[in-house]
Amino acid sequence: MTLGGAVRGRLAGGIVARLRHFDPTILIWLAIAAVLILLVVNPLFRLILTSLQDPVTGALTFDHYIYAYGRQRHLTALLYSLWLGLAVAAISVVLAVPIAWAVSRTDMPGKGATRILLLGAFITPPYLGAISWILLAGPNAGWLNQVWRFLTGAEAALVNVYTFWGLVIVIALYSFPYVFIFTTAALDVVSSEMEDAANILGAGKWQTTFRITLPLVLPAILGGAMVTFLEAIALFGTPALIGLPARFTVVTTQLYQFFSHPVRVEAAAAYAMPLLLVTVLLFWVQQRLLRRKGFVALTGKGGERRPIRLGRWRWALLGHTWLVLSLAVILPYAVLAQAAFAKAWGQGFSFGNLTLANFGYLLFEHQSAARSVLNSFTYGAATAFLAIGLGLAVAYIAVRRLVPFARVLSFLAMAPFVIPGIVLAIGFYAAYAPPPLSLYGTSTILILAFATRFLPIAYANSAAAVRALNPEMEDAVRILGGTRMTAIRRVVAPLLKQSLVGAWLLVFIPATRELSTALFLSGPNTRVMSVMLFDLSEEGKFEHLSALGLMLLVVTVVIVAVGYRVIGRDFMLRQQGSG
Amino acid sequence: MSKLSLREVSCAFGDTLAVDRISLDIAEGEFVSLLGPSGCGKTTTLRMIAGFIRPTHGTIAVGGRVLSTPESSLPPERRGMSMIFQSYAIWPNMTVAENVGFGLAIRGLGASEVRAQVDRMLGVVRLGDLRERYPAELSGGQQQRVALGRAMVVNPEVLLLDEPLSNLDANLREEMRGEIRRLHEEFRYTTVYVTHDQAEAMATSDRIVVMNRGRIEQVADPFTLYNRPRTRFVAGFIGRTNFLAGRCNGGALHFAGFSLPAAPLTPRPEEGAPVLLSLRPQYLRLSGEAAPATAPWRLQGRILHRTYLGEQWDYLVEPAPGAAPLRVVAPPTAVHEVGASVRIEIDPAQVAVLEAGAD
Ligand SMILES: Nc1ncnc2c1ncn2[C@@H]1O[C@H](COP(=O)(O)OP(=O)(O)OP(=O)(O)O)[C@@H](O)[C@H]1O
């Protein structure tokens, strides 16, 4: 001990020794913590504060809550959102589970094409789906109704998208891929042996499927259904395009109305609370549900897997699959493309009706459409770099446990996962629109809000990538004399390049089409494509709308195709864990 | 003066004490192994020496300079050491030559100097013609050589190895451990070698540190460790052995079922004290009753069981009716039938007296 004491005396002999051993990572931790507080904590804090404060005196008040929940119309909107979420979740399960089972477990033909079209449904911005469905099922000129009238000579319309159930179906058609992803992920690890065990005991093919296989993946199906529920209640574009003309509001469109003049941020903040709380609660439930691994019975290796022979039933499943995919992708894309190249979309498919004028108008005549296309992609790229940079830094620090309380950082990085985009937007508005920062309408606030919104994607993917990296690779650099930064530059970065490109795309793609966050924060010069589309929809020129939508879609498809090649087939249809 | 010295070093992770007050001095140029079962704290000790982990108690010094204390720790990159990892940790994004040259480049050597030294080292580890390959194109043994070359080319103060051979198959393992010893004889780096394989430790080391549950059980050269283990743990961990537990009374050692004179034993057990002995199966001899007896200790026993292994016989012999059986290894010519009565001869000079009471 005396030796130890002497040694310690020598070390303490100077601040120099302390400085020599000072660990600069703590400064980085502080910097990242500060950024996360600005991006995640402060907006939420300001949201809550705004809802409870008198805007003039700053005194505590419940007036905003009384106003927000004191009107019949506002309460009805809450109820509509609830029914909407439940109906979308139920229909998504009905649409998705047979397809998931067919793709994962059976010999149904055309699985490759099915997956590609599903990916198509998944990457279609829901508001584009809504626009397409207005073209398909508008009560007067909608294609389906035109064909119906032509075939039957009837006067009345067959379908009308401008109804509650129209809204439900259109949302479900672009949400069901979530259920598909969750369900296939679970089905893919159920081994045939487990089914064989039931077969040997005398259970038939269908009995096995309904008594063994589906119960095994039930938690995954429920997990997927919850995500679609949350998607549906947080969605803004589709309810605005379909619900507002049909004269009913849901929570998100009601929130938007609080922002039309006079802007009532306080009421919006108060009114946003149920959305936030329900989301937090359901994600918590979902995590608990999916964590019960014993129930999902993962056999680890997956065992041997043989596709089930469907026999005659294959045609029934094939029919279901292609009906769903036609409604979600094939028909909508066809009418969107037709309208984009048409002089007047109602006049149908004819050479005389073909034109490029819509694109010309958008790109060269319209005062801000071309700008919005540019904005979307530059903001998307900036967002992706920012989110990946921040997410990777947090992931690296957390996975390598470089500092105490690294878990706090990872918790903050994952937190936006449970904040609906529209709520986040209101939080950002409350926090950064007023002076001193006055960021409203700037590209800065858009990029920061986007980056926050998609930070969980960046973080989860980065963390998975870092976790897959053997820390001894970095230890080897350090013991040979390189600093941690050298290790990151020379070893970590090159080895993570590919996964980071994938993560970058996974942020970039949704960032280029984000509507609800952008709508509340963008100004005249910072409009992005999604906001532009929304503005054009109010003019009712569907040809222009379709042309802009088609551009967005084509670019997205190209980017996803690149990702497909660079990163691998399943890079978007993988279950994005909240890890 | 010792090159590397650990003073009462402990390391706790939360409630678990991974390393418990170990002290150790290693001389310049010495090759020392840390040997012990899984989870006994070998890696933790090695990583503390390397500077990746800070001790929670005690100090670590190299060449008289204190590098680690609980309050502060010189980062690994400033210790001038080298380490070879269990996973090799060869960087897959660099060629063999880039891997080996990395440490030199970090030290600021010029390109031509790096190249010359890399070439020399690739020759030493016999990788000369693979210099432009990427690690994915190398076999396990070749990757291991890259790791060795990369660690040694920088002329380290101390060379640390953490189970470097555990990912190799048995043949290659034997070859590589010879290689490691050869390289040590060539360069004489002060080396700390972690393994849980006693044969590996015996074959390579000047001295072996046997660890158990975070503590040092015994530090000795391989011969002493095998023949004079101090604790029951060491005797049982290094090779196979028979334990005899009894008590010393009236100049005799009393075991269950039989007694032996205490006189020939060194150190002589104290009167009245419990005694624990370790008898290696190789040092016991079986003979027929007619043969002349030579060893000072003789017991009349009976063969309980036997296994023929070609190179040797494994016998299980009952030294007295009802006593715990002893394992005896005999040459292939020493044939005894099961149930036969035999004489067991024991040379007390080959018997290790263990610290009784320790487990
Ligand atoms: N980072 C850590 N956090 C908590 N406990 C740890 C950590 N690292 C090691 N331990 C614990 O400390 C003890 C010693 O671990 P160590 O890795 O040093 O063992 P080892 O002797 O190298 O074993 P092995 O032969 O299996 O590699 C173990 O009980 C282990 O569980």
Ligand SMILES: [Mg+2]
């Ligand atoms: Mg170890």
